[in-house]
Amino acid sequence: MQRRNFIQQSSLTVIGLGVFGSLLSNTKKAGATLSVNSKRIESRIFELAKFGVDEKGRGYRVAYTKGDIEGRAWFMELMKKAGLDPTIDAAGNIIGKRKGKNASLKPIAFGSHIDMVPDGGNYDGTLGSISALEVIEILNENNVVTEHPLEVIIFANEEGGTIGSMAMAGHLTPEGLKQKSQSGFAQAEGIKTLGGNPANIQSAKRNKGDIHAWLELHIEQGGILEREKIQIGVVEGIVGIVHWEVTVEGFANHAGATPMNLRQDALLAASQFIIAVNEVVNSVKGTQVGTVGKIAVQPGAYNVIPGKVVLGLEIRDLDAAKIEMLFKEMEKRAAIIATSTKTKISFERQANESKPALTDKKLQQIINISAKALGFTTKFMQSGAGHDSQEIAEIAPAAMIFIPSVGGISHSPKEFSRATDMANGANVLLQTILKIDKE
Numbered sequence: 001m002q003r004r005n006f007i008q009q010s011s012l013t014v015i016g017l018g019v020f021g022s023l024l025s026n027t028k029k030a031g032a033t034l035s036v037n038s039k040r041i042e043s044r045i046f047e048l049a050k051f052g053v054d055e056k057g058r059g060y061r062v063a064y065t066k067g068d069i070e071g072r073a074w075f076m077e078l079m080k081k082a083g084l085d086p087t088i089d090a091a092g093n094i095i096g097k098r099k100g101k102n103a104s105l106k107p108i109a110f111g112s113h114i115d116m117v118p119d120g121g122n123y124d125g126t127l128g129s130i131s132a133l134e135v136i137e138i139l140n141e142n143n144v145v146t147e148h149p150l151e152v153i154i155f156a157n158e159e160g161g162t163i164g165s166m167a168m169a170g171h172l173t174p175e176g177l178k179q180k181s182q183s184g185f186a187q188a189e190g191i192k193t194l195g196g197n198p199a200n201i202q203s204a205k206r207n208k209g210d211i212h213a214w215l216e217l218h219i220e221q222g223g224i225l226e227r228e229k230i231q232i233g234v235v236e237g238i239v240g241i242v243h244w245e246v247t248v249e250g251f252a253n254h255a256g257a258t259p260m261n262l263r264q265d266a267l268l269a270a271s272q273f274i275i276a277v278n279e280v281v282n283s284v285k286g287t288q289v290g291t292v293g294k295i296a297v298q299p300g301a302y303n304v305i306p307g308k309v310v311l312g313l314e315i316r317d318l319d320a321a322k323i324e325m326l327f328k329e330m331e332k333r334a335a336i337i338a339t340s341t342k343t344k345i346s347f348e349r350q351a352n353e354s355k356p357a358l359t360d361k362k363l364q365q366i367i368n369i370s371a372k373a374l375g376f377t378t379k380f381m382q383s384g385a386g387h388d389s390q391e392i393a394e395i396a397p398a399a400m401i402f403i404p405s406v407g408g409i410s411h412s413p414k415e416f417s418r419a420t421d422m423a424n425g426a427n428v429l430l431q432t433i434l435k436i437d438k439e
C-alpha cells in the first residue's frame with residue numbers, strides 16, 4: 001500500500017469510528033442499550049429461596065409465616081440500598097418509590113409477590129419482584145431519571161387469594177379479612193404480622209387514575225412458550241373462572257334384580273354428561289377450557305345402581321360471554337341425556353366465580369414492540385392462572401409479560417426458569433417502562 005493511500009484509509013477509519021461512537025451514545029441516551037444483570041437476578045432468586053426452607057428442605061414461604069416475613073425483610077433491605085425507601089401499606093403490601101422528573105405525573109408501577117404456595121417453587125412471583133428491583137438498580141447505575149415516578153410493589157399474600165392487590169383495588173371486604181389463611185391466621189391477623197393495619201384497610205385502596213400503568217413480569221406456569229420455543233408471552237388477559245355443582249338424580253335400586261331397560265342410573269347419565277362437556281368445549285375454536293374435576297357417587301356400592309351423582313364443573317375463558325355460551329350448550333346436552341337416561345340433571349352456580357380480567361391493549365403493543373426490538377420472539381396469550389394483575393387491571397391500565405417455565409411446571413419445587421429467559425423478561429420489562437415513560 002502506498003503511503004498516500006494509507007493516510008486516506010486511516011482517516012476514513014477515524015471518521016467511521018466517530019460516527020459509530022456517536023450512534024452508540026445516542027442509543028444509550030434513549031435507553032436502548034440498558035441491559036439487566038442476568039447473574040444478579042438469578043443469584044437473588046437463589047438467595048430468596050433460602051428463606052422459609054423447612055427441615056425437609058422444602059420451600060415454605062407461605063404468606064404470614066416466618067419465611068415470608070424474613071424474605072420480605074431481606075427484600076426491603078435491598079430496596080433501601082437501591083434508594084427506594086420502602087413502606088408497608090395497610091394491606092401489608094411493600095411499596096418502594098423512585099422520584100421522576102415530573103412530580104405531577106402518576107407513577108408507573110411494577111412488581112409481583114414473594115409469598116408462595118406450600119412446597120412451592122422459587123420463580124412464581126419472585127421473578128417479577130426481583131426483576132422490578134433490578135430495573136431500579138440499572139436505572140440508578142446508569143443515572144437515568146424517568147419523567148414519571150416509579151413504584152415497585154410487592155403484594156401481600158398473592159397465593160392465598162390475591163389479598164394485597166384486592167385491597168389495593170378496593171375489593172377486600174370485612175368478610176374477606178375474617179377468612180382463615182393457609183398460615184392458620186385469619187387474613188386480618190396475618191396482615192398485622194406483615195406490619196399492615198387491617199383496621200384501616202381502605203387506606204390501601206387506590207382509585208382509577210392513581211397509577212399510570214401497572215406491569216408484572218411472571219413465569220408462564222404452563223408449557224406453551226417452551227413447547228413453541230417462544231421467548232416472550234404478551235398476556236392478553238387473565239381468564240374468568242366459573243364453577244357449577246351438577247347434581248344428577250336417578251333411582252338407587254338393586255343392581256342384580258333390576259333389568260337394564262328399567263334403570264335410572266345417575267352415574268351412567270353423569271358419564272355421558274362428562275363426555276358432553278369435553279365435546280362442547282372442543283366444538284368451538286379458541287383457548288377455552290372446561291373440566292369436570294370432581295365426582296361423588298351415592299350410595300357407592302358394588303351392588304346398588306347409583307341413585308345420585310354430584311359433579312364439579314369448571315369453565316375458564318377470557319371472554320365471559322363465551323363461558324355463558326358454552327354453559328348453555330352443556331345445559332342443552334344435559335337435558336337430552338336426562339331424558340334418555342330417565343334422570344334429572346340440575347345446576348347450581350357457585351358464588352366464587354372470577355370475571356375475566358383483560359390487560360391494556362396499548363400496553364400489550366408496547367411490550368410486543370419492546371420485545372421485538374430486543375430480537376425476541378413473542379406470542380399473545382392468555383393466563384390460565386390468577387395473578388395480582390387481575391385486581392390492578394380494575395383500577396389501572398395493566399399488562400403482564402410471561403417467560404417460559406421449563407416443562408410447564410409450577411407450584412412445585414421442580415418449577416424452573418433459565419437465567420437467560422429471566423434476563424430476557426426483565427429486559428423487556430425495563431424497555432417497556434422506558435417506552436411508556438416517553439409516551
Ligand SMILES: [Zn+2]
Nearest residue numbers: 124125158218
Ligand atoms: Zn404468582
